[in-house]
Amino acid sequence: MxxxxxxxxxxxxxxxxxxxxxxxxxxxxxxxxxxxxxxxxxxxxxxxxxxxxxxxxxxxxxxxxxxxxxxxxxxxxxxxxxxxxxxxxxxxxxxxxxxxxxxxxxxxxxxxxxxxxxxxxxxxxxxxxxxxxxxxxxxxxxxxxxxxxxxxxxxxxxxxxxxxxxxxxxxxxxxxxxxxxxxxxxxxxxxxxxxxxxxxxAMPMLTWQVLNKLPVIIAPWATFLGGMMWLTDRKNEVARRENGKTRGLHHKGERS
Ligand code: SF4
Ligand code: SF4
Ligand code: SF4
The missing domain is CATH 3.30.70.20 (Alpha-Beta Plaits)
Structure with missing residues (x-):
């Protein structure tokens, strides 16, 4: 409250x-x-x-x-x-x-x-x-x-x-x-x-009541959202890795 x-x-x-x-x-x-x-x-x-x-x-x-x-x-x-x-x-x-x-x-x-x-x-x-x-x-x-x-x-x-x-x-x-x-x-x-x-x-209560009755709809939706989250994580991870690589190359270049 x-x-x-x-x-x-x-x-x-x-x-x-x-x-x-x-x-x-x-x-x-x-x-x-x-x-x-x-x-x-x-x-x-x-x-x-x-x-x-x-x-x-x-x-x-x-x-x-x-x-x-x-x-x-x-x-x-x-x-x-x-x-x-x-x-x-x-x-x-x-x-x-x-x-x-x-x-x-x-x-x-x-x-x-x-x-x-x-x-x-x-x-x-x-x-x-x-x-x-x-x-x-x-x-x-x-x-x-x-x-x-x-x-x-x-x-x-x-x-x-x-x-x-x-x-x-x-x-x-x-x-x-x-x-x-x-x-x-x-x-x-x-x-x-x-x-x-x-x-x-509260609507969350209703939301869950509705969603529980709609496994056919929610299952693909949850899968889709899960997939989107995984993709976002992957995108961030790849970006982090790519940045690290770039920085590493840059440092090497500086040192040489
Ligand atoms: S529009 Fe109404 S609620 Fe907003 S400041 Fe004026 S009197 Fe107050
Ligand atoms: S409408 Fe909401 S965000 Fe805007 S002044 Fe009032 S309480 Fe703050
Ligand atoms: S459900 Fe709508 S009105 Fe209620 S807190 Fe969220 S945005 Fe605000």
Whole structure:
């Protein structure tokens, strides 16, 4: 269970996009107005019309599907809350993109060394006891950072005291087994372009239940992935050996 969380209250969001800018600056991305999630936009404030807005970013799931399907363990769910991704382990299969129930991970299609990209819940700040950049700059308190148990209590207090404001309820407390990001919604999730009717149990559980029933599909897939990993290892090993040879020849040349 995450220690820390973010609580986004849609009814308090004025669409100023300060969180978008703070996220870009925090992750060395060129300043721009996001129009969707992409490799340069980990946080998108969508204008839903009628003065209603919706933030889209990684939910930093408690039991993340991206991590469960990644064949090389490139994703990590940290005890503090963030779900991160390691570029040194990723082999670019993009299975995480297909598996994420919130369709979050994006790929650097234009890069020669493409990476999977997504919100990392500002782990570099959170691990130093600081709030996420988006929560720090939010001028209305629409995005709050804090201990998950405190934010859950705060969300339920608002639901109890103002049920008429939150027809969409609390999103993220139970969806796919719970997420570090919690959202108080004015209307049903579909109206905010969020996936609705998600299972209450973690998707990794479902993934395994499905995969266990599909040995015919998973066996060739696992073989394929295993083959890809072996090829990558082989490629790196050959490169290392070739570099060693080159260096050896170079040294010999220097000595002569
Ligand atoms: S929202 Fe998607 S990318 Fe983010 S932690 Fe959950 S499964 Fe992974
Ligand atoms: S938690 Fe950090 S990375 Fe995620 S949306 Fe907020 S500022 Fe961006
Ligand atoms: S900074 Fe706060 S009020 Fe402004 S768009 Fe982001 S969540 Fe909404």
């Amino acid at each position: 995450s220690v820390y969380s973010l609580l986004y209250d849609q009814t308090l969001c004025i669409g100023c996009k300060a969180c978008e800018q703070a996220c870009q600056s925090e992750h060395d991305q060129p300043p721009h107005e996001a129009t969707r999630l992409d490799a340069q936009s980990f946080n998108w404030v969508e204008d839903l019309g009628n003065d209603r807005f919706q933030r889209h970013f990684c939910m930093n799931c408690e039991d993340p599907t991206c991590a469960s399907v990644c064949p090389v363990g490139a994703f990590t769910k940290h005890d503090l809350g963030p779900v991160t991704w390691d570029p040194n382990l990723c082999m670019g299969c993009r299975y995480c993109m297909m598996a994420c129930p919130f369709q979050v991970p994006r790929y650097e299609w234009d890069s020669v060394n493409p990476r999977v990209r997504k919100c990392d819940m500002c782990i570099h700040r959170v691990s130093r006891g600081r709030p996420t950049a988006c929560a720090e700059v939010c001028p209305t308190g629409a995005t709050l950072f804090g201990r998950r148990e405190d934010l859950l209590a705060e969300a339920h207090r608002r639901l109890r005291e103002h049920p008429e404001r939150y027809n969409g309820g609390l999103y993220g407390e139970e969806e796919v087994g719970g997420t570090a990001v919690l959202m108080l919604l004015a209307a049903d999730p579909e109206k905010s372009h969020l996936p609705a009717n998600l299972p209450r149990q």
